Amino acid sequence: MRLGFGCLEPKAAKFFHSYGLLVSGYPFIFLISPILITGLLTTGLIGLEPLSDALYLYTPTDAPSKTERRIIHDAWPLVDGTYVPGRAVTQSREVQVRFLNRTWSFSDLCLSGPDGRCANNDHVQLVSRLYHHGINITYPTVRLAEKSAYIASALGGVKLAKGENGENIIVEASAWLLIYQLKFYPNQVSYISGLWEREFKEQMDEYKKTTKHVSITYFHSQTLSDELKKNADRLAPRFIGAFIILICFSVVCSVVTIKKSAYIDWVVTKPILSVLGVSNAGMGIASAMGMLTYMGIQYNDIIAVMPFLVVAVGTDNMFLMVASLKRTDRNLRYDKRIAECMSDAAVSILITALTGNLISDALSFGVGTITTIPAVQIFCIYTMCALLLTFAYQLTFFCAVLVYYTKIEEQGLHSVWLRPAVTYSSTSPLNVRLFWLGSKPPNPSSICATTQSSSSVTSTYSTSSKHLHHCSATSFFRNWYAPVLMQPSIRAIAGLWYIIYLALSIYGCSYLKEGLEPANLLVDDSYATPHYRVLEQHYWHYGASLQIVVNNAPDLRNPVERINMDKMASTFANSKASIGDEGVQFWLREMEVSANIHKLQYDDKKFYDHAAEYIYSDMSRPWVVDVVWGRNNESDHVIKSYRFMIGMRDISTTTKQTEATNTFREIASRFEKYNVTTYMPLWLFTDQYALVVPNTLQDIIVAVACMLVISALLIPQPVCSFWVAVTIGSIDLGVLGFMTLWNVNLDAISMITIIMSVGFSVDYSAHITYAYVISKETTTTARVCDALGDLGWPVAQGAMSTILAVSVLSDVPAYMIVTFFKTVFLAISIGFLHGLVFLPLMLSVFVG
Template sequence: MAGFHTDCIEKPLSRGFRQLGWLIGRYPWWFLVIPILVSAGLGAGFYFLPQREAYDIEEQFTPIGGPAKKERDFIKTHFPVNDTGQFSATRLYTEGSFVSLIAVSLFDNVLTANTFRELLKLDEKVRSLNVSTSDLGKEENLTFSQLCAEIQGLQCLDSNPLLSAVQSNPDKIETIYVTYPMFQNTFLGTYLGGVMLGPEEIVQKARAVRLVYYLREDSGQDKAKSLLWINHFINSIPNEISTLNLTNIEVSYFTSVSRQTEFEDATKSVIPLYSITYFVTITFSIMSCTRMDSVRNKVWVASFGVISAGLAVLCSFGLLLFCGVTFVVTVSNAPFLILGVGVDDMFIMISSWQQTQVKKSVEERMADTYAEAAVSITITTLTDVLAFYIGIMTTFGSVQSFCIYTGTALVFCFIYNLTCFGAFLALNGRREESNRHWLVCKKVEKHADSERSAFYKACCVGGAYDQTTGKEVEHLATGFFHKYYGPFLTNIWVKIMVVMLYGGYLASGIYGCLQVQEGIDLSNLASDDSYVSSFYDKEEKYFSEYGPRVMVAITKEVPYWNSDVRNKIERCMESFENNSYVNKAFSESWLRVYVTVAERFNLDLNNQNYFIGNVSRLFVIFPEFQQDMQLELDVIKASRFFIQTVNVTTAVDEKNMLIQLRDIAKDCDIPLLVYHPAFIYFDQYTVIIQNTIQNVLVAAAAMFVISILLIPNPLCALWVTFAIASIIVGVTGFMSYWQVNLDSISMINLVICIGFSVDFSAHISYAYVSNKKPKANDRIIDALHSLGYPILQGGLSTILGVVALSASASYIFRTFFKIIFLVIAFGMLHGLVFLPVFLTLFGNCGKKPKVDKSDHELCTGTIKNPHSLDFSGDHQGQNDNSSHYKFQNRYRSDPDCP
């Protein structure tokens, strides 16, 4: 395989880029001005940004077309909610419209008279909140009693059964027996937390009490008013709580809109970080490209490279906003990433420019630069863009939007690097060609007298180059990779150490992959200092014993009056109740109650007319059951029951519970579905691994195809693919060590991982296989010499591009930083350590040196007419008869000489 080369695409591509480089060097102003004008035009698309922004959590972070959404549509259609007179929180197909407070005792027990005295004050304070509104020109004060969800008797639903039991007498709480989890036919599992039980399930102590206030939302007008009152509650409740001077309880609060509003606020908090990021990146780029030569200094080139990346973001985002593509929160991460990628490509181009012959014209230097750098940049851009566009296949809206925006931005970044930045590089080359100062553009001396100060030489002298190679004097860091790092890494004992280090890395990564958790915790969508975080912490600590109360719905018409059908339904219910995540003591079934009532009153349930005719009696005794049956004429179209889940405390429990309940429903003889509003979010567990593996495998396969087409050796293309797999394993494994779950946010970053892992490995592999030296060690030293420093620059610039996100108070942006850091760190580790060693050990896949007649004459000094050669660029002002001698010694000492 080492002798088989796939350079049929690479060679013509290189020739094409050579011509483009020459053209840009000849007409730089056209290639500079036109992209800037295009950016100005397309940038106007940001006018539509407010219309394109989407912050809906369900839309972004739950699977598109997830099963729970279809189940919700069924429940909504067949079991509509009535929140005026027949409200039941457990029968909602959404979370409902509510505000909730958790009061935690500052001592060891919340069931005391002093504590309940404060709870009653808190309850009264919430109910007395009112907000003014103007409806049809009429001023109106909205209070909770006007908006509350109502139960029988048209009264507001109690905020907590225990507050109702004490009847405004807090001392009574110490005299009544509070049983748990059932208290006076009411389930207390969601209202009382941190419970310690005594004999006969009597509560001895409890640490927390939850108060819940449901509001109406059936009609559009009620929903709008309830939302207005809830927003007023959010804004005023902190001050209202402080006025109560509570000494026995600590209060946290939450509302049905809190998760969404806090998510939006956390997203917008990242905007100030853009300016910090661009400042840091520009500063780093300038510092890494600064030289103590007033002509060869690349300060303006480095600065414009960052600006060019910014123009690419402006142009691509504006275009997509013009086209109506939704802008979601995850896209806010993209500019940080694009900046790092753009600067990385800039460093590669600058490095290639510095390797060209100084005495050549700008057009020729640009042609040589593009022939060398553009193919490498094309490989990495194609792989990055393809990785992101493959990510569009996922079922998460947040991932789709991010991949569309980022993939398109990378295309524009590539175009702008080759045109806009390339044009600026050519203009800077013209300045260098005329030996002008980098700051004032005034011609300076090439050499200074020895008595001149070092400061004068650094600031007022420039234009020097290596007289031997005819290239710019290499950067100290570039020399370090060539003289020290490359020979060190190719030492046999160092190679052994690297192989052992890689073994430890791979073992740690694989172990971590087995420990990674799935799914996004909704509490992470709010900022760390949000009131939502405090509420979630207390809810998890004190109210996690009982999970969702799940609906079990019969989805088709069945003859309930048939005893065999009823037996099948009962067997299905028993299957649910025998599950480890279900407590059968708290199941609720209208059919079971109906059978019990029928037996008591000797009703015949085996006759359709009697069965349907006597249902009204059941509704008189148990009016809530009327919402559990869709009865049309003499047919029951659908009905539902309820089961109570327990011990659902982790994401793994949520996933297993959902899968097991759905499997039980599928295996039943009766057509069933299971549903709870939380299942909308639990659905992510069922697809996240499948989506991630699918994206990774497809993208990795595509990366291999691109690599094998553009890197002129199939064996090295395999090594690039190996690097992709290795980095993905490492990033995924170390995610678990850094407490990052596998969710839609980290899935985005694994897609990024595929593209970035190609970046580092492709640069080194391409330089390695393009080298003509016969020894593998020599080829890898040359590859590190030319690309070691640019790769280091690119990696550091990308990390600096996202490091500001580490200071964000939002989980989304911190997670983005963590995984990008892992991707870049492991990418550089592979590109600069692992892959160079493995290529020398197992991948002897370089180009075989081609010895033609002219090369042989050059190296042996037997050229017939050495005086015809032009050495003016290497020996300025010297025109003697020793050309043959100088020529022969120069080429014999050339390490590239075949």
């Protein structure tokens, strides 16, 4: 058996026709079963535990920086006796005082250094004493005889002057960074440290009110997690508002008036049906979240935006089903009408469901290397399940509701009070005309008109679609909009618009900015936002430290190897992102400085003995924890690996951070035999910057491929499937370009929405294309009029409902939420433009 294009369409239409008859025969079962399933699955929400680890959620799982961090953690774990300020790779905890059943001091919770003391920002005392004694302070490294201290990562906004010997002397500094590292083990101590952090924030909030001359910013290990929760907390009440707005909009769109009057036809107008249609999506959302919680798939705060998408898509599909029902003949029995409705609407909805959900499924479970950002994966899993269950409930619960309301309409009953409606008469009392009028099932010569909130409609259809007098909204698209659109001059203008649209989209893409900056995970009024801005302004321009690990140290008894190691350090220190040799913190160099001061001569064969003597002669030196000792084949003590630090410059923007990351990794690759690793905590985010573009492009390609295959099976003409795919690609190009012009980065947040915009693209393109292909008209103009007449208004309703659903997010003071709103708004607006302008013209030109 050979499959052809559109081979599934007639079979699907036949299946859903039979399915409609089945539901009509047993509506109660299809009504109550989804309600019971929803109630059962929703109990899973009791065990909902949000995951708010920002570094895990928004950085790629296979990011090189995670391997680099693990290498440093394994060699230099952050435990008591090994902590040296500036060398930690776990998020610092800055803290003051906290009381919990007893008086806790900083010494109770601090991480101690090699000398057993709390690392207590000793550079503060060092710089203060030098300043008060009138001694010039060199920068970026302070040197007193054989001892040195790197202070560029602690002092920011430094102004310099030249000393007598040409060295840089500090004139003034604008910022001072203090770090207080707490223990995070065992669990009880970690918990107390967390309480300290929150108490510290409260104390600092109060202290800031009393000081006017010093600007204080602060940040602790739980800040990102806490701020992510604020994003979710601000969304909850907004969803209630969006739900109410969609219900009101759906009710208004359901209004049908008596022919040649302004009074509502309460038989055809079904406000409760609209409420239940929107609630159907709510059932799918609750069921999906409960089910996935039972399955152990952790919820994260960005999923809080998922309901806005799903309820909008669910409402869109409701409009399609209701519009399809209205196109059936009211003289038919209710079961025949439901069968025709399902046969007509379900295939179009099926295209959306299959493409949208299969795309989400592919992204969620990682076909190949589609996406490695956990936040995107988890979001797609939740969205996929919510859309699938919403679709299933539309075919069961909402279809059963349609059956009951079609029976009520057939009997001429009031759709709200379920009492016989009154036939229109101008002599009827006003309260009857306002609240009790209704139409009877028409004869073939009857006509109807449907309206939005402001126009009147009739409520009847004839038995032949050829002679139907369509509702006013449908008539607008069929008799006015489509014929005007098909005029040669308008087509030429639309073609020019499309060229301008493509040019602006490509222009925007050329300035695409990648990456989710840590500060953008915060709400706009977060106390931590100024902290990030200070880092960008004062520390990422000059002075931030980079750790460089030599995992396979050479035999340092060989003087040639020592020279090679020194040259390697100079190579890193003198790259375009480094501040030079004066920013190097390297035990081997300091050992040579000490030897020169004391006029010592090292015996190469005993180099390791000399190194141990130097390193351990002063336990306050950071070199104690920078060297990892082991034994060679002769059981001699040797240095197996070590690390050194260099100072960096100009990493204040995402682009420069990415360039610096690539530069240092490229330099490390030159010394392959030493297995060199470079790392700083910011690398976790720069890896996301580098991977988000290829991830997004792969996602779009897979999405379009899935859509192309499925639409080819469901849409009879293969050329149409191709143009649907072209439309989706064009919409995504526009979203990427225009979001850049709207100051939105391509990051994990916008990436999620771009993935979802493929689904929205399918909504607009697949519905119009399917209607165009199955039209019985013979000319392209008539087929466009037929397609836009049947589906122009439902598509417009879907677009408006989605924009209304996300519009409540437009003023939320959080980058993540506003980014979501902007990208969804662009996806809907551009998709709507394609669905009602560009795609019909493409079909009329390229499809006969």
